[in-house]
Amino acid sequence: MKVNSFTTVNYVNLSPTATIREAISAFLRYRVDIGCITMNNKLIGIVHKNSIYRALIHDTSLDTPIKPLINESVITIQKDQTLYDARDIMIKGNVSQAVVLDENDEVYGIMSKSDLVNSHMTAFQDTMGRMKSLIENLQDAVISVNSNLRITTFNQTALNLLNLNGKHLLDAPIDRFLPPFRRWLIETLKTGKIQDAKRISFQDLTVIASFIPIREMNIVTGAMVVLRDVTSYESIAHELETTKRLKKILDSALELAYDGVAITDNHGQITMVNKGFMELYQIKEQIEVIGRPISKIAPQIPSEKSLKHNEKMEGELIPIHNHQCIVAQMPIYQDGKKFGAIFKIIFQQLEAWKDILQHMEKLESEISYYRGELYRISKDTNPFATVVSINAGMETFKQEASIAAKSLSNVLITGESGTGKELFAEGIHNLSDRKGTFIKVNCGAIPEELLESEFFGYADGAFTGAKKGGKPGKFELADNGTLFLDEIGDMPPSLQVKLLRVLQEQEFERIGATKTTKVNVRIISATNKDLAELVRQGVFREDLYYRIHVINLHIPPLRERLDDIPLLCNHFINKINKKTNKNIVGVSPEVINSFQHYHWPGNIRQLENALERAFHYSHSKWIELEHLPKELDLLKTKNPIHFSTRPETNLELDRKKSINQTEKDVILQALKKSKGNRTKAAELLGVSRTTLYQKMKKYHIKEEMELRFTSS
């Protein structure tokens, strides 16, 4: 700032001939202490008010000229000098007022001490204003404290950053709001030195803090902290670090891969290739192919599949440079937007793989041969080896069956459908010392009118159309062996009488024959019905009942031996693998779990069917939940076919009515699904065909079905 801005330009100008009176009247007009004496506009001296007062005290007349009072050694300042120069000149000359001259050395005005103070105050205020707006508009947060560590200043950035309210901040101890800075502010106050920038984390923030001392008259009276928020930089830096690390891992993984890998952008331009790819295409440096179209570098790969048509290619055999290669490719997406594609070429060690696969195939066929042998040997030595079970109850059952096998008595095997009654019957026969064959008759499946000839055979010419030479019945076929009467509860009463006779006398006549045939047959019967109840109802002969159930073996249903499920699954997977020429490894734990929570109305037959169906749907090595037949759920929710043979309470009778209706619905549904094919419907329901026929008969479904399906 220059002197001219603060000069009092209304000054007292007197000629050297002026009188004291003229001087006083001039001083009265202007509020100044000195008057300038000029001649031809040039300053020749000054007269001070005080000299005039002193002359008047000594009774000098008012008309006395001022000449003797003129001081010729005048302190002057040039108009364009700085205020600092003016201050120095006035201090040095020890004057409280100085004459300001212009460029022509003519008087411009007077500068007094108060003008000087005023000018400094203005300059100070300007500086303060600038400082304030500077601090306010700083990107950094600024907070200052006095020597008692109480907050004296802060800017808006500080309030925003620290989420504070300015109202309570002023004069508050720094501890209350910003304890992490205390230590460094004390250090700054103590040492009076600027501290090295510190990285401080608090709340959710990370800041770089600089601590600066505040001095007044060279004494440290406070300290200031300047904070720069680096939270977002830190997270960016962290992300950058992670990305760098991931890239390193990816690069190393790609380098290690035996296969060739190339990555392109959306336009098919290569952004990355690994060593394998470079080796296959004889590329020396990555840079040779980066940015070039994959279609040019690797023309054998149908890259447009993933680049243009967004298709994924799992693995196709493509010859590349005389190698048979497996090529896979797929588009790469981020947030649902395609940004490129990845291509993988397996070309190394394919030959080695082929050898290994062949070797494995050979081993597998050997295993399957030995497995068959083992099965054959164990079957010879242990007739129940085919009965897969680890259940303790079933073990006892096997022992009971072995004992029964050694006796000559007739055996009745009871148990729900599909529990393995036939399997055991055959086992018992095999274990017995009977030389003859095991003959099975399903009493429920043979039409009533044919039953007799089935059992006893017929003689030559017994009826028109009868086979020449006659035909032996099951009894004759089972001579010295075992006759297995399945579903014995369904045997019509007329035949029951005849059967009883054979059992008692071990002889019979073929239909139309006069000769009696003697046989030695052991009877094993099976039923899923409550025979005792049938006897009570008069449907089954009591005497026959006692004849056939000298030994009674009851097989528990699958739901009472759920611990057998994993083993059974394994057994059936092996069996179906052989049958279908597939190579399924097993069932997933989820499947085992859900199997163990299912109640298996069709027992083991249903389990086997369910797995066989799952084989068709599984294209992997495992049977998963989604491969299982939906009917499993259907049966579960719709209260499946009920085979209970327990005596019923009244309440249960009511419940059974509704169960019967549901059962009928389920059967109708299965028949509808199988378009009336009963074998398929039985499969769907997981029951034997016989059971299905019985149920259909019970609910008169045959008639309904004829109406519904045959016509459609």
Ligand SMILES: Nc1ncnc2c1ncn2[C@@H]1O[C@H](COP(=O)(O)OP(=O)(O)OP(=O)(O)O)[C@@H](O)[C@H]1O
């Ligand atoms: N413990 C078991 N281990 C292996 N397979 C079994 C076992 N139990 C039953 N099976 C198989 O389950 C199917 C049904 O068994 P089986 O025909 O012996 O039952 P069932 O009780 O006679 O049935 P139904 O009363 O309907 O005639 C058969 O394929 C049989 O081989």
